[in-house]
Amino acid sequence: MNPFEVETKDVNSYFMNWSKMYSKPYNKERTSPFTKVRVILMNGTEFESNWFLHQFARHCDEPEIKKQIAIIRAQEQQQQKRIASLKPKDENMLETTIAYEQLAIELTAILAQNENNQDNLNALNFALLEDFDHLYRFANLLKMDYGIESDFLVGKFTEIMPGRPTIAEHRYPTDNIKRALDNSTADPQSILISNIITAAEQQTMNFYMNLANFYPNDYGRKLFSEIALIEEQHVSQYESLKDPTCTWLESWVMHEYTEAYLYYSMMKDETDKYIKSIWEDHFYMEVSHLKLACDLLKKYEKKSYKDIIPKPSFPKLLKFGENKEYIRQVIKNTVYFTSDQEDYIESAKLPKNALFFKHQRTLNADTESVPSHQVINLSIEKFGQDYRYQDSPHPIKELDDRHTDNTTVGREGLKK
Numbered sequence: 001m002n003p004f005e006v007e008t009k010d011v012n013s014y015f016m017n018w019s020k021m022y023s024k025p026y027n028k029e030r031t032s033p034f035t036k037v038r039v040i041l042m043n044g045t046e047f048e049s050n051w052f053l054h055q056f057a058r059h060c061d062e063p064e065i066k067k068q069i070a071i072i073r074a075q076e077q078q079q080q081k082r083i084a085s086l087k088p089k090d091e092n093m094l095e096t097t098i099a100y101e102q103l104a105i106e107l108t109a110i111l112a113q114n115e116n117n118q119d120n121l122n123a124l125n126f127a128l129l130e131d132f133d134h135l136y137r138f139a140n141l142l143k144m145d146y147g148i149e150s151d152f153l154v155g156k157f158t159e160i161m162p163g164r165p166t167i168a169e170h171r172y173p174t175d176n177i178k179r180a181l182d183n184s185t186a187d188p189q190s191i192l193i194s195n196i197i198t199a200a201e202q203q204t205m206n207f208y209m210n211l212a213n214f215y216p217n218d219y220g221r222k223l224f225s226e227i228a229l230i231e232e233q234h235v236s237q238y239e240s241l242k243d244p245t246c247t248w249l250e251s252w253v254m255h256e257y258t259e260a261y262l263y264y265s266m267m268k269d270e271t272d273k274y275i276k277s278i279w280e281d282h283f284y285m286e287v288s289h290l291k292l293a294c295d296l297l298k299k300y301e302k303k304s305y306k307d308i309i310p311k312p313s314f315p316k317l318l319k320f321g322e323n324k325e326y327i328r329q330v331i332k333n334t335v336y337f338t339s340d341q342e343d344y345i346e347s348a349k350l351p352k353n354a355l356f357f358k359h360q361r362t363l364n365a366d367t368e369s370v371p372s373h374q375v376i377n378l379s380i381e382k383f384g385q386d387y388r389y390q391d392s393p394h395p396i397k398e399l400d401d402r403h404t405d406n407t408t409v410g411r412e413g414l415k416k
Contacts, residue, residue, distance in 0.1 A: 044203025
């Protein structure tokens with residue numbers, strides 16, 4: 001599929017009325033978990049587009065470009081409202097959170113298995129285990145506070161058990177900045193992947209940042225706040241992979257191309273006919289936006305879209321499915337790792353004066369006060385063991401005990 005060969009209407013013909021903008025919500029009991037994660041992914045993609053275009057407008061002194069940005073930004077807002085309204089009113093905030101974490105896990109695993117750039121791959125696998133652990137923490141909170149077990153919510157496509165313990169995920173900020181791609185030589189798939197995962201993690205970060213203080217009890221409020229800090233680290237890591245030398249117009253073209261790619265992928269993968277029709281509508285809208293951005297690139301920078309996207313046909317489409325064995329292998333091979341500047345290393349191999357240890361001693365000086373640890377302790381106290389859904393024993397012996405929450409994996413060497 002080459003989006004530049006798709007016929008579209010004039011951009012102004014894509015504005016929606018209220019009836020079209022307000023969607024029929026999905027049924028939370030019968031809808032596929034993968035439909036729910038597609039809704040979250042595309043909601044986040046639209047937020048990323050809107051946020052980017054606001055930043056572009058604030059750094060642009062050309063009136064024509066600012067006016068065209070305003071038009072596209074308004075349509076992206078309408079798309080976001082249409083997607084956001086798919087969430088049903090009877091889905092509580094933690095049920096939605098479980099879907100957010102399932103998206104983070106499955107999307108990251110899929111992207112990692114299609115990534116050839118080693119820096120991108122390392123970053124994906126590293127954060128994958130952290131989102132995996134977040135699902136486990138939130139699932140225990142959901143069972144404690146609502147009596148709901150999350151294996152049904154994830155359709156048993158995703159296991160629920162510890163990853164790299166959340167307490168071990170807090171790092172000094174500079175350890176989250178990685179080597180950037182050079183778009184002139186990078187595989188187009190790698191460029192797409194960095195765009196997609198940055199938008200998805202940013203949506204999760206924003207969701208938790210805004211949601212934390214709405215939770216009805218203190219340990220839930222604290223857990224959302226703690227994990228929001230980790231999502232900030234993930235956004236910092238992923239956005240640092242993107243080529244910072246691109247111009248604003250080049251970046252806009254890549255944003256629109258990424259959106260078109262994602263909507264086409266969602267359309268091909270979707271099982272719900274009603275929601276599939278929304279993905280199809282939005283695909284044509286995004287192709288129209290893409291063409292407009294390319295016209296502006298040509299007018300103001302004298303560049304063709306082929307200078308930015310030399311192979312415009314979409315690479316392998318994004319398709320959701322089960323990734324249990326891949327995730328288990330990543331846990332087995334990298335759970336003890338932490339981040340050390342641009343690279344990754346087992347925490348036990350860090351020097352005793354490493355910034356990671358200094359930051360851990362500042363933030364997590366009192367292990368028992370760490371919210372992610374408290375939630376599991378409360379769950380064990382209430383039910384006699386933690387809540388999990390796993391197909392076989394945990395691949396890491398230290399994380400297989402359901403009666404004790406491990407706080408040392410990934411923090412080895414802290415007492416040097």
